[in-house]
Amino acid sequence: MDWKTLQTAMADQGYIADDDLAMAVHLALALGRPLLLEGAAGVGKTEVARVLSQVQDTQLIRLQCYEGLDAAQAIYEWNYQRQLLSIRAAAEDGETGREVEERIFSEDFLLERPLLKAIRQEKSPVLLIDEVDRADEEFEAYLLEILSEFQVTVPELGTINAVTRPIVILTANGTRDLSDALRRRCLYAHVAYPDRATELAILNARCAGIEETLAGQIIGFVQSLRKEDLEKKPGIAEMLDFASALMGLGIADLTHDPVVLQASLATLLKTQSDRDNITTEVAQRIAGKAA
Amino acid sequence: MSRVTKFAARDPGPAARMSGFIAHLRDNGMRLGVGETELGLHALTHVHAPSPQETRHALRAVCCGCAEDVERFDDLFDAFWMNGGRVAHKTIPTQTPASDHVHSSRNAKGSDADTGAGAPTTPDGDDGAAEADGEGKLMASIAQATMKKDLRDLVQPEDILQAQKIAERLGAALRDRRSRRRKQARKGDQIHYRKVIRQSLSTGGEPLQLFKKRRPDRPMKIVTICDVSGSMTTYAQVFLAFIAGLMRTDTTSDAYLFHTRLVRIAEALRDKDAIRALGRLSVLADGFGGGSKIGASLQQFSRTYARRFVDGRTVVLILSDGYDTDTPELIGEALATLKKRGCKIIWLNPLKGWAGYEPVARGMVAAMPHLDLFRPANRLADLADLERELTRL
Numbered sequence: 001m002d003w004k005t006l007q008t009a010m011a012d013q014g015y016i017a018d019d020d021l022a023m024a025v026h027l028a029l030a031l032g033r034p035l036l037l038e039g040a041a042g043v044g045k046t047e048v049a050r051v052l053s054q055v056q057d058t059q060l061i062r063l064q065c066y067e068g069l070d071a072a073q074a075i076y077e078w079n080y081q082r083q084l085l086s087i088r089a090a091a092e093d094g095e096t097g098r099e100v101e102e103r104i105f106s107e108d109f110l111l112e113r114p115l116l117k118a119i120r121q122e123k124s125p126v127l128l129i130d131e132v133d134r135a136d137e138e139f140e141a142y143l144l145e146i147l148s149e150f151q152v153t154v155p156e157l158g159t160i161n162a163v164t165r166p167i168v169i170l171t172a173n174g175t176r177d178l179s180d181a182l183r184r185r186c187l188y189a190h191v192a193y194p195d196r197a198t199e200l201a202i203l204n205a206r207c208a209g210i211e212e213t214l215a216g217q218i219i220g221f222v223q224s225l226r227k228e229d230l231e232k233k234p235g236i237a238e239m240l241d242f243a244s245a246l247m248g249l250g251i252a253d254l255t256h257d258p259v260v261l262q263a264s265l266a267t268l269l270k271t272q273s274d275r276d277n278i279t280t281e282v283a284q285r286i287a288g289k290a291a
Numbered sequence: 292m293s294r295v296t297k298f299a300a301r302d303p304g305p306a307a308r309m310s311g312f313i314a315h316l317r318d319n320g321m322r323l324g325v326g327e328t329e330l331g332l333h334a335l336t337h338v339h340a341p342s343p344q345e346t347r348h349a350l351r352a353v354c355c356g357c358a359e360d361v362e363r364f365d366d367l368f369d370a371f372w373m374n375g376g377r378v379a380h381k382t383i384p385t386q387t388p389a390s391d392h393v394h395s396s397r398n399a400k401g402s403d404a405d406t407g408a409g410a411p412t413t414p415d416g417d418d419g420a421a422e423a424d425g426e427g428k429l430m431a432s433i434a435q436a437t438m439k440k441d442l443r444d445l446v447q448p449e450d451i452l453q454a455q456k457i458a459e460r461l462g463a464a465l466r467d468r469r470s471r472r473r474k475q476a477r478k479g480d481q482i483h484y485r486k487v488i489r490q491s492l493s494t495g496g497e498p499l500q501l502f503k504k505r506r507p508d509r510p511m512k513i514v515t516i517c518d519v520s521g522s523m524t525t526y527a528q529v530f531l532a533f534i535a536g537l538m539r540t541d542t543t544s545d546a547y548l549f550h551t552r553l554v555r556i557a558e559a560l561r562d563k564d565a566i567r568a569l570g571r572l573s574v575l576a577d578g579f580g581g582g583s584k585i586g587a588s589l590q591q592f593s594r595t596y597a598r599r600f601v602d603g604r605t606v607v608l609i610l611s612d613g614y615d616t617d618t619p620e621l622i623g624e625a626l627a628t629l630k631k632r633g634c635k636i637i638w639l640n641p642l643k644g645w646a647g648y649e650p651v652a653r654g655m656v657a658a659m660p661h662l663d664l665f666r667p668a669n670r671l672a673d674l675a676d677l678e679r680e681l682t683r684l
Binding site: 003019023024026027028030031033068080083087091100101180183187188189190 | 322324326327330333334337338339344345348349351352353355356357358360361473484485487488491492493495498
């Protein structure tokens with residue numbers, strides 16, 4: 001599959017990727033390298049992984065990162081309760097220590113977590129490591145080992161090698177600067193807010209049956225809203241919410257009803273000060289320009 | 292669009308060109324190695340390499356590592372592959388567009404900084420002004436530089452050594468007790484199951500000894516923002532030595548200078564050679580001793596760098612006298628925005644050490660409600676005294 005085909009395949013699944021992104025995804029597949037996607041919140045980074053798993057017709061395994069995420073949650077954990085019970089039972093049956101040890105540190109007692117699960121699939125899955133910048137540096141170090149070797153070492157069991165290599169997608173939106181070591185392991189694509197034409201295509205792909213004039217107005221409105229001085233700029237997800245809200249309310253023209261427009265801004269503006277900044281007059285001005 | 296570069300007939304082939312390209316990027320401050328050369332060649336086997344556009348997309352995915360790289364990549368790509376045979380080093384200065392007045396020290400080279408690769412010097416422009424290699428000077432059009440000082444005359448290596456010791460102690464005093472990760476410890480609030488099970492094997496499954504886990508203390512990241520405007524010139528020596536020392540002991544800390552604009556100096560100060568670091572700094576700090584725009588600079592910081600580098604585990608250390616040419620409200624607003632990121636803000640004011648000082652400068656008054664700590668400091672010893680206060684923070 002060359003990159004143009006991939007771009008079309010992604011579009012069929014409802015994801016409009018620009019050339020850069022499509023090429024980066026294509027190379028990540030072709031070269032077997034992890035792909036790091038960076039960009040503001042709400043530009044569709046996570047969505048890439050979901051769509052890719054549909055295009056490849058494979059499983060999506062997701063690991064949501066958070067501070068304090070450790071090996072026990074990300075890679076594997078022993079089932080301690082079962083182990084304890086097992087040891088007690090063994091003591092009553094008079095089993096020897098050696099046998100017990102071998103039994104309780106076997107696969108049966110191992111709890112798979114996303115990273116281990118991802119390398120043990122028959123068909124290579126899409127592994128999404130979401131918001132990797134939320135995890136701390138210690139976790140980045142685990143990740144480096146897995147991303148370069150695709151193997152996990154469990155001291156009691158030995159090294160588990162990957163059956164198939166997962167397609168790895170990492171996303172980050174700048175909570176913390178990632179280490180150069182991690183960046184160097186990955187291909188990189190920066191996902192920006194889409195331009196007018198792309199965003200219109202996304203809207204048409206996601207909200208089937210939206211009227212042409214309304215769609216144009218929505219995109220014009222959201223695009224100019226992003227140019228305003230806002231704390232949190234509306235992303236694509238917000239734009240889609242906005243569109244569905246307007247469609248649900250049965251609005252055909254943005255400029256008609258200032259009150260409804262102001263109310264539906266709840267889907268776009270997510271902080272108090274942004275709501276205060278975009279007053280009815282400002283919203284009307286922007287909507288007027290977009291119309 | 293310009294023509295594709297024609298390489299000389301004796302050119303040994305694609306591999307050499309690719310390594311030439313990677314070297315070209317490296318000379319322009321991107322951090323790439325042999326691995327990328329190989330990966331780049333591999334990538335080209337998967338695309339239609341004769342098409343410049345496809346090659347551009349492919350190499351962008353391979354070579355870039357952050358958003359800034361992506362912005363610069365097009366120019367660098369054109370310079371190497373698309374200029375009909377000449378490798379034009381003119382592209383070197385066309386780095387980040389000057390949309391905001393913020394720039395990074397990542398790629399700045401001082402007057403005597405050794406790039407290690409013998410990068411060619413940019414030809415001077417025909418407007419009569421000499422251009423420097425680094426970004427610092429090229430961006431200086433907005434700065435109202437009234438005088439230029441070489442920081443090497445101001446800061447002595449002994450000071451840096453002493454400052455390094457102080458910085459180390461301050462760093463140790465700043466510990467965050469809100470970690471989420473747990474580590475094995477003798478006393479703790481959670482049971483370390485893994486260890487308990489392992490040990491209970493020897494007692495027939497009876498967990499006789501309970502091992503614990505607890506949250507370890509985390510070091511706080513220190514971000515210093517130093518005012519080097521005219522009114523601060525006398526104190527800049529102390530503060531810059533302190534920052535230099537801090538940067539050398541603590542690899543996670545970050546530093547900025549401001550007068551009429553904000554400059555990130557973290558990378559320049561990490562130079563292994565302390566004196567050369569100051570040389571690079573001098574280039575960046577063009578405009579040193581000029582006017583001060585505290586509000587605008589802090590605002591710029593809170594809107595740009597702070598989003599990337601400041602989190603709940605950061606202490607922002609502002610070294611300034613609070614004399615501002617901007618409206619004081621700007622300072623208040625900027626600090627409020629900064630505070631929302633969850634950081635602690637400490638303001639060290641050299642004037643506060645004076646007898647009878649009241650924070651009457653309007654900027655200072657506006658800043659007061661947002662500060663976690665407001666202390667005097669005009670000697671290295673004062674900074675050392677901070678240790679106790681910081682432990683309590």
